[in-house]
Amino acid sequence: MLSPMKDYFTPGEIAERFDLTLDTLRYYEKAGLLRRVDRAPSGHRRYRADDVELLHLVRCLRDTDMPISRLREFAELVREGDHTIPERVEVLQSHQHRLNAHIERMRERQEAIGHKIDYYLGVLSERPEPARRPEGSMDTPVKETG
Amino acid sequence: MLSPMKDYFTPGEIAERFDLTLDTLRYYEKAGLLRRVDRAPSGHRRYRADDVELLHLVRCLRDTDMPISRLREFAELVREGDHTIPERVEVLQSHQHRLNAHIERMRERQEAIGHKIDYYLGVLSERPEPARRPEGSMDTPVKETG
DNA sequence: ACTTGACCTGGAGCGCGCTCCAGGTCCCAT
DNA sequence: ATGGGACCTGGAGCGCGCTCCAGGTCAAGT
Numbered sequence A, B: 001m002l003s004p005m006k007d008y009f010t011p012g013e014i015a016e017r018f019d020l021t022l023d024t025l026r027y028y029e030k031a032g033l034l035r036r037v038d039r040a041p042s043g044h045r046r047y048r049a050d051d052v053e054l055l056h057l058v059r060c061l062r063d064t065d066m067p068i069s070r071l072r073e074f075a076e077l078v079r080e081g082d083h084t085i086p087e088r089v090e091v092l093q094s095h096q097h098r099l100n101a102h103i104e105r106m107r108e109r110q111e112a113i114g115h116k117i118d119y120y121l122g123v124l125s126e127r128p129e130p131a132r133r134p135e136g137s138m139d140t141p142v143k144e145t146g
Numbered sequence C: 001a002c003t004t005g006a007c008c009t010g011g012a013g014c015g016c017g018c019t020c021c022a023g024g025t026c027c028c029a030t
Numbered sequence D: 001a002t003g004g005g006a007c008c009t010g011g012a013g014c015g016c017g018c019t020c021c022a023g024g025t026c027a028a029g030t
Helices: A011-018 A022-030 A049-063 A068-080 A082-126 B011-018 B022-030 B049-063 B068-080 B082-126
Strands: none
Touching: A011 A022, A011 A049, A049 A068, A049 B082, A068 A082, A082 B049, A082 B082, B011 B022, B011 B049, B049 B068, B068 B082
């Protein structure tokens, strides 16, 4: 029979796939972000498809700065079974709202920085290259009209 | 003569204005994000308008995760005088690009989380409230059709 | 004279999220 | 049998950005 899909992944494969180190992977497991992962007879970890799936979400939530502690809580809900789905939704929604607010703040800051840049560019265009090269000065190869 | 504008601010005022602690303010100074601030005869710090101005930018850049070390470099450029404005512009622009990329990634993650939420909601609507309230159960006041 | 409150100093400590390490096991290829 | 590579463990260490602390000074109020 043709394997329905590779159903076990090695730590190395997972690490590469999610761009995490083996250490981080083990750390996540210890921290309760993943269940106690299966083992090969050798003792090496074997990740299943649903570990991969959860890791996907974990990665996503970590990337958006959900703290480990909160992620662990979420992972516990997942382990408790489908009846916790409403709670999970609440967690995700609340995270999403925080994230929205965060993105909006970033956008505002970004704009403010843009204004500062514009201000500087204004200063430069008013007195373009003032007192530049005090003589045969340094060898600093300044770009023309940067 | 009418004071042109309050030209000194106490640590407390600054801390409140920027929502920073006195400790953080001092830390920033030690770290070179601010010049060595003026003192009252008592030894207490007295912040000038241009400290405030710089702090404004510092706050903005810290809020967008510019590391302290980079901020110190920027602050040094500011101290070196107007001839460093082109360099400052480069620093800000490069930060802005990183920030744009960051925002974009956040947006993507946000969307992914949204999809997960939708998936969960889908599951819920297929089997709506299975085995909910095993009888006269807990008093959890679950919102109807959340 | 005494208290209160704002601030000072240098230095230690903390929380987070990893990251590194020593020493070991297992398995496969030469 | 030997070597190499992937992985294991428990625990220590790290980098960042603060945060806290003890012990002190100063200025104003009562």
